[in-house]
Amino acid sequence: MQSTVYHAAKPYLISRQRYIIAFLPAGQVFRPISCTINAHFCKNTSKYPTFQQESRLKSVKKVLTFLFLYGIIIKICDFIMVTKMGLKAYFDVAKYKIGALFSRRRAFSAIVFDSKIGKRSAIKNHSRLYGSTLGEYSYLGRNCLVQKTRIGKFVSIADGCNIGLPSHSLKAVSTSPVFFFGKNIIGISYSDQKPEEQLPTVIGNDVWIGAGVLIKSGIQIGDGAVIGAGAVVTHDVPPYEIWGGTPAKCIRKRFDEETIQKLLELKWWEWDETKLKQYAPDFESPQKLLEQIEATHSSKR
Secondary structure (H helix, E strand, C coil), X not given: CHHHHHHHHHHHHHHHHHHHHCCCCCHHHHHHHHHHHHHHHHCCCCCCCCHHHHHHHHHHHHHHHHHHHHHHHHHHHHHHHHHHHCHHHHHHHHHHHHHHHCCCCEXXXXXXXXXXXXXXXXXXXXXXXXXCXXXXXXXXXXXXXXECEEECCCCEECCCCEEEECCCCCCCCCCCHHHCCCCCCCCCCCCCCCCCCCXXXXXXXXXXXXXXXXXXCCCEECCCCEECCCCEECCCECCCEEEECCCCEEEEECCCHHHHXXXXXXXXXXXXXXXXXXXXXHCCCHHHHHHHHHHHHHXXX
């Protein structure tokens, strides 16, 4: 009887540790290891564990305890960082984190504050959204940084993008933030002179931004535009144009001028869900969509 209780308790502890580790930053990496360890100690419950098994069990528990404490330290550091930003920012981040627990579209590891997110938008792992808006049906890929940006509907942003990059003054003697008033990364300010105000970045609707794109603050990207991967955007992008390169330049237009004008007038991204479902099969080409809409209007007359 004593043997049964002893062997039942050990796997239970391992199992609990396995679920705890899933909440740590490295949980996805160590999950297979913990599962393997769990299977190892549970495969033979008819005998007492050997000295080697007992030693391994103690080592595993020490590693899991270390990882658990490491996760707590990381969370404390995040709390301190957010607290420096202000109490409102802390509550914004906490509100997002709670919502992320119940949403499959929003990654828990992302940081969002002073921002508005559409109910049907998505944010992937380790992305940050500061002072921005993310429209309906738009998504933000992994490891993105978005600052002071208005993002429209149906916008696709790939991994590793940096949008709303603030600029340094080129007219002053030094570009260092130390010689301007306000908080900065150095934590030192020698002047009362205010830096230049950063203009908001505007991204229209139905825009596709490739991986690793950098977009300067104050830039406006028109509806239906496409930005190639790795591009550095320093100028406004007109609607339905494809841009790429460093610095980014226009490669070509997606459609002819007449089609572009009709799509801009149509503003299909403002349709309700019922209308989107109705015309979704016709989205494979602009001509088919425009013809179907024209046929629908003609039948109603």
